[in-house]
Amino acid sequence: MTEETKAKIRRYNSNIAVSGRGVFAFGVWTAIKTIISVMFNITDIRNQLRDIPQEEIDNTIKLIYITMFVMCLLVLLIHGYVGISAVRYGRGRRKSKKFRIGAVILVFITISFIISDITSAPKAGYVQVAEFVADCTLLFMLIDMLYSMSMARLTVKREQG
């Protein structure tokens, strides 16, 4: 393998590792954002449920918390799996590429969020704009990760003839 090819493959691996760190960080941010938005809005939710018996309100709140917890866990799991696997792959400590499936799923989920951000544009405030930018960034990182993996594989294949 020529030095230029090795340098290219190092560059792609570095991109994969950096993107992986970004995906993981976004997962953590999404989980924190979900928790904060529920905690800040819990009073509003209680107010909206004031017409139903107190016991049912408490049960509904518990259900909301459990749902929030499960969602955060799922978000952390999928982002963590994809992100940490990408970092390990980029550093040469992981051979398996199964995390690509998770990355592709995340791409579709992120695209759907972006579409939803765009369709709600007329009513958008600063928060929605920030979310749109964040989702675009996550999409870019995921695509960059998948692109770098493909290019690294192609580069090796071309070199081997």
Place this chain on the structure above:
Amino acid sequence: MQEDFHYYATYCAAYFAGYTHKESMDICYSAQFVDQCSRTFLSKIKAPSIAATTQLQLEMMDTRTDIIGLQDITRIWASFHFLPYDLYANKKGCSRRYLAKYRLICKPNGDLLVKTVKLAKGKSLQAVGIAMHVLADTWAHMYFAGTPSLVINNTTRDFIEVIPGAEKELERRVKFVHKNGTPDDIANGIYTNSIFQGSENSIMNLGHGRAGRFPDYSFAKYKYLPAWNEYMEIYKDNQSDYYKAFAQMVYAMKYIRGDIENFEKDTYAYDVIAPYEERIRGIIKKRQLIASDDWKAFGEELSGEKIESFDVDKYRYEYARTSTARKNKTYLGKFFIAAIAQKGMVTHEIFESKNMLAGFAIMLMRRDKQMELIQRGEDEQGSKD
């Protein structure tokens, strides 16, 4: 490089070049003193702080990293420890700010090295010592820059040491730790380096801090990815480089003494040191943290004289007790003059290349030198007409 090379090996090289024992001692003391002459030392003896040729870790902790602080740091480190190779180098697709730092990368056999050696000709032995320190460091510290810069001086975790094996050389990944007081464990491949700092101008990104003390070990052979090299690996063979540094020092000092007419880049006095090649290469190759004892023994065999250990305070009292009018005649006084000249020359050259990283410098010349240059310019113009 460390004391083993700057002090003892420089003594040996000076002796090979034809200097006497006393002269060689003056030269090698001056070469090693470049690593000790900090502002803290200068303030103790009430010497001019502009003559500082190094900065202590404690000084660097207090240094600002705004433009003024960075210029101050770069002036010292680029002038004495990381002499730039090509101040007019070009790199495609980079900003002017990046290019300014890229041009400060140190490598041997640059134009500035020729100017450094020629600056020492006809000057004091202290100037010779300073020039030899700068020359030697261009070999050890190559591929790093004497300015704090993450994008130039950073390395990755892919640091591989090439160690001698039973039949052939083996490669071993280096484990870096951040324990400054602990000596490097060369047997197990555990070395100290500076902590990663994401800030571009952090002092942790000055020089070869991210590579630890590897550049200063003569036995070391290693591969790594420097930040500036676009993911291309560099293989550094200190054993070969240190031998060349030694041979070039002999050649440079022969030129300074007047035995050779001109100092050329990429020229070495291999013929002079050939009878001792095996011995010199043996010292360089030996895996040890510091080779002072071996170089000292070699130097004492060469000259038949005793080489006293380096003492940073050796000339301090002479300087402190001498009257102001006569301080320039003392050993340290001559050192300071030579250091200021070297710093001024390098800073001026960096400034002339439209690089502001070392700040401003005005070349002050003696009137007779000025007249000489003007006359030379007029003669050249006359011959063209």
